[in-house]
Amino acid sequence: MAKEVKILVACGSGVATSTVAQESVKKICKDAGIPIKVTKGTISEIPNKQNTVDVVMVTTNYRGQIDKPLIKVFGLISGIGKEKIEQEIIATCKAVMEA
Amino acid sequence: MSNTYLAINGEADNWEEAITQCGEALKAAGCIGDAFTPACIKREKEFPTGLPSDVPVAIPHSKTEDIFKNAVCLLRLKKPVKFYRMDSDDEYVNTRLVMNIAINDNDNHVDFLQHLMGVVTDSEKMENCMAMPIEAIPGYLAQIIE
Numbered sequence: 001m002a003k004e005v006k007i008l009v010a011c012g013s014g015v016a017t018s019t020v021a022q023e024s025v026k027k028i029c030k031d032a033g034i035p036i037k038v039t040k041g042t043i044s045e046i047p048n049k050q051n052t053v054d055v056v057m058v059t060t061n062y063r064g065q066i067d068k069p070l071i072k073v074f075g076l077i078s079g080i081g082k083e084k085i086e087q088e089i090i091a092t093c094k095a096v097m098e099a
Numbered sequence: 100m101s102n103t104y105l106a107i108n109g110e111a112d113n114w115e116e117a118i119t120q121c122g123e124a125l126k127a128a129g130c131i132g133d134a135f136t137p138a139c140i141k142r143e144k145e146f147p148t149g150l151p152s153d154v155p156v157a158i159p160h161s162k163t164e165d166i167f168k169n170a171v172c173l174l175r176l177k178k179p180v181k182f183y184r185m186d187s188d189d190e191y192v193n194t195r196l197v198m199n200i201a202i203n204d205n206d207n208h209v210d211f212l213q214h215l216m217g218v219v220t221d222s223e224k225m226e227n228c229m230a231m232p233i234e235a236i237p238g239y240l241a242q243i244i245e
Binding site for chain 1: 142145146148150151152158160161162185186187188200202208209212213215216220
C-alpha cells in the first residue's frame with residue numbers, strides 16, 4: 001500500500017479557514033489518488049506539530065521556522081490561483097510518497 | 100442547531116470599532132459572552148481576516164468557549180475601514196462589509212463554514228448585501244448559506 005501523507009492545515013485560530021481548507025485538501029488528494037491523513041491546527045502550533053507531519057499548509061502568513069514543505073493554501077478559500085495550488089499540493093504529496 | 104443571522108448598519112473609524120459593534124449586536128441577541136469580542140480583536144491583530152475579493156470583506160472570528168449560539172453578524176459600514184489581509188502581512192483591504200462569525204464546535208459545521216466562505220468570496224452575493232434593505236439581509240444570508 002502507498003504511504004500515507006500526513007498533512008497539517010493551520011490557520012490563525014484553527015476554526016474557520018483551516019476547516020474549509022482541510023476539506024478542499026481532502027478532496028484534491030482523493031481525486032488525485034493520494035492517501036492522506038489531515039490534522040488541523042493553529043499557526044502557533046506549527047513549531048511543535050510539524051515534526052509529526054510530512055507537509056504543512058497554511059491559510060495565512062507563517063514567518064516562523066519550518067523544516068517541512070510549506071504550502072500557502074489561502075487560494076483554496078478565495079479561489080484566486082486555486083489550480084496552481086492544487087498542482088503544488090499534488091506534486092508535493094507525490095514527492096513525499098516517493099521519498 | 101439553527102444559526103442566528105444578524106445585520107446592522109454602522110459607522111466605524113477602524114476595524115477594532117467595527118468588530119466591537121458586531122459584538123454588541125451578537126451579545127444583545129444572546130449569542131456570545133464577554134470574552135468573544137476581545138478574543139476576535141486579539142486574533143485580528145495577529146492573524147488578520149481581510150479577504151481581497153472583488154468586493155472585499157472581512158471575517159473576524161475567534162475560537163472561544165464564550166459562544167452560546169452559532170451566529171453571523173454582518174455589519175454594513177457607511178464608510179470603508181481598513182482590515183489587513185489574511186494572506187499578507189503588509190497589505191490591506193478597504194471594506195464596508197464586516198462579517199463577524201461566532202462558531203463553536205466547528206468540526207460539526209464543515210458544510211456551514213464551506214458555504215459561508217463560498218458566500219463571502221462571491222462578489223454578486225456581497226453586492227446584493229450592499230444593496231438590499233438591512234432588515235432583508237438575515238433572511239438572505241440564511242437562504243444562501245444553508
